[in-house]
Amino acid sequence: xxxxxxxxxxxxxxxxxxxxxxxxxxxxxxxxxxxxxxxxxxxxxxxxxxxxxxxxxxxxxxxxxxxxxxxxxxxxxxxxxxxxxxxxxxxxxxxxxxxxxxxxxxxxxxxxxxxxxxxxxxxxxxxxxxxxxxxxxxxxxxxxxxxxxxxxxxxxxxxxxxxxxxxxxxxxxxxxxxxxxxxxxxxxxxxxxxxxxxxxxxxxxxxxxxxxxxxxxxxxxxxxxxxxxxxxxxxxxxxxxxxxxxxxxxxxxxxxxxxxxxxxxxxxxxxxxxxxxxxxxxxxxxxxxxxxxxxxxxxxxxxxx
Amino acid sequence: xxxxxxxxxxxxxxxxxxxxxxxxxxxxxxxxxxxxxxxxxxxxxxxxxxxxxxxxxxxxxxxxxxxxxxxxxxxxxxxxxxxxxxxxxxxxxxxxxxxxxxxxxxxxxxxxxxxxxxxxxxxxxxxxxxxxxxxxxxxxxxxxxxxxxxxxxxxxxxxxxxxxxxxxxxxxxxxxxxxxxxxxxxxxxxxxxxxxxxxxxxxxxxxxxxxxxxxxxxxxxxxxxxxxxxxxxxxxxxxxxxxxxxxxxxxxxxxxxxxxxxxxxxxxxxxxxxxxxxxxxxxxx
Numbered sequence: 001x002x003x004x005x006x007x008x009x010x011x012x013x014x015x016x017x018x019x020x021x022x023x024x025x026x027x028x029x030x031x032x033x034x035x036x037x038x039x040x041x042x043x044x045x046x047x048x049x050x051x052x053x054x055x056x057x058x059x060x061x062x063x064x065x066x067x068x069x070x071x072x073x074x075x076x077x078x079x080x081x082x083x084x085x086x087x088x089x090x091x092x093x094x095x096x097x098x099x100x101x102x103x104x105x106x107x108x109x110x111x112x113x114x115x116x117x118x119x120x121x122x123x124x125x126x127x128x129x130x131x132x133x134x135x136x137x138x139x140x141x142x143x144x145x146x147x148x149x150x151x152x153x154x155x156x157x158x159x160x161x162x163x164x165x166x167x168x169x170x171x172x173x174x175x176x177x178x179x180x181x182x183x184x185x186x187x188x189x190x191x192x193x194x195x196x197x198x199x200x201x202x203x204x205x206x207x208x209x210x211x212x213x214x215x216x217x218x219x220x221x222x223x224x225x226x227x228x229x230x231x232x233x234x235x236x237x238x239x240x241x242x243x244x245x246x247x248x249x250x251x252x253x254x255x256x257x258x259x260x261x262x263x264x265x266x267x268x269x270x271x272x273x274x275x276x277x278x279x280x281x282x283x284x285x286x287x288x289x290x291x292x293x294x295x296x297x298x299x300x301x302x303x304x305x
Numbered sequence: 306x307x308x309x310x311x312x313x314x315x316x317x318x319x320x321x322x323x324x325x326x327x328x329x330x331x332x333x334x335x336x337x338x339x340x341x342x343x344x345x346x347x348x349x350x351x352x353x354x355x356x357x358x359x360x361x362x363x364x365x366x367x368x369x370x371x372x373x374x375x376x377x378x379x380x381x382x383x384x385x386x387x388x389x390x391x392x393x394x395x396x397x398x399x400x401x402x403x404x405x406x407x408x409x410x411x412x413x414x415x416x417x418x419x420x421x422x423x424x425x426x427x428x429x430x431x432x433x434x435x436x437x438x439x440x441x442x443x444x445x446x447x448x449x450x451x452x453x454x455x456x457x458x459x460x461x462x463x464x465x466x467x468x469x470x471x472x473x474x475x476x477x478x479x480x481x482x483x484x485x486x487x488x489x490x491x492x493x494x495x496x497x498x499x500x501x502x503x504x505x506x507x508x509x510x511x512x513x514x515x516x517x518x519x520x521x522x523x524x525x526x527x528x529x530x531x532x533x534x535x536x537x538x539x540x541x542x543x544x545x546x547x548x549x550x551x552x553x554x555x556x557x558x559x560x561x562x563x564x565x566x567x568x569x570x571x572x573x574x575x576x577x578x579x580x581x582x583x584x585x586x587x588x589x590x
Contacts, residue, residue: 109380
């Protein structure tokens with residue numbers, strides 16, 4: 001019997017933030033769009049002939065649209081990123097703290113399935129939710145914007161908003177980045193799960209102190225910073241590998257001060273070959289597998305705080 | 306018939322402390338076994354080992370499975386209630402039913418619904434909104450709807466009103482228990498379960514100090530309130546424990562000649578609580 005769907009559902013019952021957090025972001029953007037629509041200054045009495053093919057508009061409108069889509073998406077990623085981190089740290093700790101672990105363990109669900117259901121929730125279901133939430137919101141905001149614009153200038157202006165040459169590559173880029181980032185961050189997810197399964201208290205501290213301590217000790221003893229740069233690479237390294245930063249595209253999204261390129265020619269931007277053949281990815285995945293395995297063993301043994 | 310629980314030479318230590326010290330016993334189907342001991346005697350550790358929540362040295366088979374490595378399979382046929390506080394507060398009643406129905410192949414949803422319909426519990430309530438008595442009823446409804454072969458109860462009535470306590474055991478006996486199931490329970494309220502137990506297991510400092518059916522207790526143990534002038538004569542029969550009650554000496558005998566003892570005072574079968582005190586204190590002396 002495959003219990004995974006029910007186990008994941010259970011996580012949604014317990015953590016209502018999974019749905020509330022993206023809903024708040026979505027409502028925020030829709031309100032921003034409506035407010036801008038009401039108070040924004042749009043004065044176009046009638047669409048001038050030849051405007052839609054004016055070189056300035058042809059060049060700048062897609063860029064503006066791509067920037068808008070990137071901007072809409074970013075808060076979903078940030079908010080859900082925070083939700084995922086807190087969820088992972090809490091997932092195997094909260095039930096030990098309030099002793100409900102004894103109830104969960106009285107059911108015929110193996111520790112392996114339990115741990116995997118938490119990982120699947122964080123690494124698959126929640127990223128899908130980020131994607132769907134951002135997509136729906138983008139469409140809603142697009143609808144509001146195009147309704148407002150056509151109020152002034154007629155439906156001739158719609159192709160500016162619904163430029164499929166921007167939408168489809170933007171959606172594909174976003175999906176690609178989500179997948180790549182989750183794979184790259186998997187050892188961090190697994191580390192959080194292990195801490196959550198083993199810590200007696202102060203989960204947050206246990207998650208942060210060992211890496212910081214290791215950095216400190218290395219600095220003191222060897223006067224080097226290999227571990228620190230390893231960690232830094234684990235946080236941002238995927239972008240250099242997975243995206244062709246030299247691509248001749250426009251920069252539309254900025255994450256951690258780094259510009260994410262955008263081009264309607266996806267092939268210029270995505271570099272899956274380099275990413276999937278990188279040592280960093282595979283070493284990370286092996287480390288993640290090891291940490292997950294350790295988490296299952298700890299979960300089997302530790303029923304109490 | 307194969308035994309439900311078979312423990313042979315099981316030991317478990319926490320640093321210096323020996324929580325279980327070479328413990329052996331078996332529990333058969335159709336029995337209600339009371340595992341009784343002072344705090345820290347190893348009761349909970351024994352239950353944990355049986356439920357696969359802790360590892361141990363020695364040999365232990367529950368329903369012919371190894372609990373520690375096969376917990377998920379074992380839990381298809383074993384239920385346990387640790388204490389009433391362990392249902393998650395965020396869960397709604399209908400979610401609890403749905404979840405157990407989804408993960409438990411032997412759960413009969415209609416039975417759970419029937420038990421619940423006898424209570425005032427609302428399906429949409431969260432567990433944290435229920436009273437302690439209601440949470441017990443919910444937990445019991447979930448557990449009794451599972452066609453399990455072993456039910457383990459660890460202090461199930463702790464913190465409950467006396468009304469719910471009585472109800473708890475009555476429901477258990479009338480609606481759940483039959484000759485194919487085994488119930489293993491621990492409790493501090495020995496008087497409460499005295500009449501429903503079929504077997505007694507006393508545990509003290511990690512060791513089993515008594516393993517007996519209730520019939521054997523009645524046949525083999527005598528509590529004698531000794532007439533003041535026969536104290537010396539009674540001691541000849543080697544009581545394993547004696548104490549003073551209102552100026553009279555009460556002695557406890559195992560396998561002594563009951564007829565001879567009856568001439569020395571008032572003889573009767575000791576209550577479980579008295580026998581427990583006698584056994585633990587007698588062993589300590």
